[in-house]
Amino acid sequence: MKVLLNPRTAEAYGQDFLAKTLGEKCELATLTAVNGAYKGCVNDLKLVVSMNLDEKTDSDFVCALPKHVKTVAHVHCCYHFYSSTQKANLCAALHRVNIGIVTAEFHKRELARVFPKVDWRVIHNGIDIARYSVATESERCEFRQRLVVPDGVKVVLATGRLENAKGLQVLREFARKMSDAELVLVLQFPANSSRAKQAYEAIANELRDVAPRQVILYPDTDLSTVRPIRFADLFITPSLSEVAPLVVLEAFNAGVPVIGTRSTPFYDELSSCDIPTGAYTFVPFPPEENLNVERKDLVVTDSTASHLAETFIQLTNTSPISTYSQRLNLSQATHTAGFFQDAMLAGFKKIYDEALAITGT
Known part of the structure; x- marks a missing residue:
């Protein structure tokens, strides 16, 4: 039996939104x-996949597994981002992990320095292209008509948890x-x-009360609905720390x-992926800011x-509004670079199969 651990009943983080698709496409039962x-x-278990090994629930379960059960861990955050408790959970369980999966080359290098005995692999995040x-x-x-946005006014979208780590300041x-x-600033936030x-x-x-005529709230109450990013002129991401953000x-x-802010070295990897350079601008933080700290x-x-x-x-004032042709070109470049869901899931499945094939204990 192959299982995917699920410590939460409601989606809260990026990996939570992937869990259902991951289970279906990679033939994992959800526990x-x-x-x-x-x-x-646990007697029938052959493979355990955790996307939240920093959680005590997952860490304790993985630590207690029989030696014949293979384990794969997806790690989504930079090590410094975790609290001391999360680091302890991660450290306790990683010795039991056969293969670790991350989403960016820099993250693999970082974690390999801290956990050199883990076999780290990179599988890029992938988007549901439809x-x-x-x-x-x-x-x-x-x-625009639904939001009552006048002609000539740009629609700028920001999305995500409204907290300091995500750039609330x-x-x-x-x-x-x-x-x-x-x-207008459209604020899409979890609800x-x-x-x-x-x-x-x-x-x-x-935030709306600060600029009631220009801030439009977009509470995300139903995650199955059409995504507003499709209709925006620009997307802004002021986050202070990221790995390879799905929203981008x-x-x-x-x-x-x-x-956005230059919140991750992953953005430096985009140039080698043939994403058009005009499609993004990332503003560096002043050198005196220390962002290598806990969340x-x-x-x-x-x-x-x-x-x-x-x-x-x-x-945002100086950025031109993309034509339909320019938007299509950017989308195609993203697909060509491999940032699509089918490629990601195929990479995951290959690694899960490799883990199952590992012999010995």
Whole structure:
């Protein structure tokens, strides 16, 4: 029996949204935690896949597995990003892992320095190309009409958890300083559970109150609906720390240019992937900012937040709106570079099969 561990009942992080597809396409049964533990017999297990080895639930389960059971771990965050507790969970269980999977070359090098005995592999993130397809002009017009966006005003989208690690400080400054810009900021934030609503709804309302005529809230209550990134003119990502963010690849696949912070060395890898250089602009952080810290400590100074917001606004003002042909070209380049879901899942399945074929204990 091959299983995928699932410590949460509601999607909260990027890997959670992949779990269902991963289980179906790679023939993994989902084992969901009950009251913080995985129940059931482990005698029939042959392969265990964890996407959350920093969670105590997954770590404890993997540590207790019989030696004949093969294990594969997907690691999604830079090591410094984890809390001390998460690091302890990761360290405890990685000695039991046969193969580790990451999504960027720099991340493989980083983790190999910390955990040299793990066989690390790189499989790039892949996008559901149908779900994030390039919108037609009529679809874009319909979206603008629904949001009551005037002609000549750019639709700028920001998406994700409204927290400091994701650039909340910069978003606040952006909203405060955007009054002279011909744009609306569409804030897509998680609202698919009561926990998510409680965490982010008040913050979203606060951001809208700063610029009520230009900030449009887009609570993401139903994850199966059409994705708004398809209709945006620009996508901004002010995050302070990333590995290989799915949201950026989703924007590329939808043909939408990206303005962001240089929050990951993965962005340096894009030039070798033939993604058009005009499709993205990543603004560096001032050298005095130390961002190699735990998630809870990830903040920038007020002056840095202000500077980044001003730079983002300037870039959004000067960035031309892509033609339909340009959006198609960017989407095709993303596909050619291998950032599509079928390629990713095929890579995962190959590694799972390799793990199963490992002999000995």
